[in-house]
Amino acid sequence: MTDSQRFDETHDVIVIGAGSSGSALAGRLSEDAGTSVLVLEAGADVNNWLGNVPTAAVLMVPTKLHNYAFETVPQPGLNGRRGYVPRGKMLGGSSGINAMVYIRGQREDYDDWAAQGNPGWGWNDVLPYFIKSECNDSFGAPLHGQAGPLKVSRLRSDNPLQNAWVAAGREAGHAINADFNGDTQEGIGIYQVTQDRGERCNAARAYLRPHLHRPNLRVTPHAQVQRILFDGRRAVGVEFTVGGQVRRAQARREVVLAAGAIQSPQLLMLSGVGDAAQLQQHGIEVRHHLPGVGANLQDHPDFVFGLRSKSLDSFGVSLGGGWAFWRAMRRYRAERRGMLTSNFAEGGGFLRSSAQQDRPDVQLHFVVAAVEDHARKLGLGHGLSCHVCLLRPKSRGTLTLASRHAADAPDIDPAFFQHPDDLAQMVDGFKRTRELLNQPSLRRHWTREMWGADAHTDADIEALLRQRVDTIYHPVGTCKMGADAMAVVDAELRVHGLEGLRVVDASIMPTLISGNTNAPAMMIAEKAAEMMQSAARRPTVAEVRQAVPQA
């Protein structure tokens, strides 16, 4: 008996996961009334204050509320500590809990993808899809879009600490950058955010919810896909659980994995696609030996400076802070402005860690709150933070199965600091960031460094980094696009060696981009939607034969 028998429902395309990429893909594909699309999402539809008020993310990022809250395996480079890997579990996926920073990356990132054997993915190729996706309230042509579904706006938090950040950048000798997605990324400035008039604009709000009335679009929350079903080498559907029932849906044209960089490779492996030896260890029948599945995991290693502050413009636990928050709630209700619209990481920067770098290699996030251990540790008082992360790490990790069940976490190993250059570059980045934090305009807003104040020599700083570095939430690369033996998908995002199956999410990035990964995940989906639509319109071999009179 083949997998293709006994289906409960049939659609043209099945999209697994309604995160940043899955929502964008399904929204675009269903614009064609002739294409029926089923979206299966393991999480809920969080269309309430928790999903919409920007600051509410602080309740989800450190907890299991609409968040898988995974952990890494112990990291030898981090003194054996386990890292924290939050991932959104809802319509909108990780864009439902992220910091809303709108960044595309650097031109060279995408030109590198193309040079690695991925035609059609250079900067000039992908820019139109960023523009198509974007509705920017401040910047327009030629680099920005103002008619797309993703609302991108200036922050409405009106926090005076932003001025201190920019002034300190100037004092430290950095260029001031009004648009990190403009001609150049380098410099210090204030981030633009994916917000719609003061509310979070996650991928579901941008691409899915406005179209739920479409008869050809079915979105099923609380549906966890267990495996992809095959008929020979062709993906023909999926098996999923919803409301305690096991169901099977058939895909007439394609199954698309958009479950993100952690769960897309996991589901491929659970479906028998991956490294044969690893699958056999778990007793999984090998459908197709593809050793790159789960390899090539890359993530941004990140250090956070914690700064004690007395400023009531920062978030904190105090009597004065409580009063400020109360007033901010009233303002938010009336105007959708003020403190509650903060994305916390308001100030930004892209710097070269040293003169040897020919383009920015570290990114800063200046946070108007003291963040310790991903906000899992809360203390009394107020504070500020500054993240410094390495943009193009050389370490390569893996994602492997821990069990045969989709509901279990896989083993996530980003291999932080496995490559020695990463640590050395971060030491330089640390020093440049500390220099900036000590400029007079900013220095007057904080009283002391909360940890690491006595780290001055390179050896001290290295030890501090090993003690405290963790991810800044940008895992990619586990189903990498390419043409080499370790590639999982080709440049049209079709899984090598199989039919009717694509991967469309952050896992296909062959190398990590220089910045936050939400807008790129949507760009990937925008491009994939066009590729899938034109593939569907392409005549089959049989149609071509029929059209050409045979001699």
Ligand SMILES: Cc1cc2nc3c(=O)[nH]c(=O)nc-3n(C[C@H](O)[C@H](O)[C@H](O)COP(=O)(O)OP(=O)(O)OC[C@H]3O[C@@H](n4cnc5c(N)ncnc54)[C@H](O)[C@@H]3O)c2cc1C
């Ligand atoms: C805390 C945090 C802060 C971040 N901050 C920023 C930021 O400020 N700016 C930025 O650009 N990027 C940020 N990012 C990163 C960015 O949000 C992600 O890179 C992006 O959302 C990834 O998109 P994706 O489509 O690949 O995966 P996701 O958006 O994670 O979507 C995957 C979806 O698949 C679903 N799924 C998984 N398994 C199954 C299954 N078996 N069956 C059905 N559904 C399944 C999940 O529930 C999820 O909804 C942040 C991420 C986090 C976690």
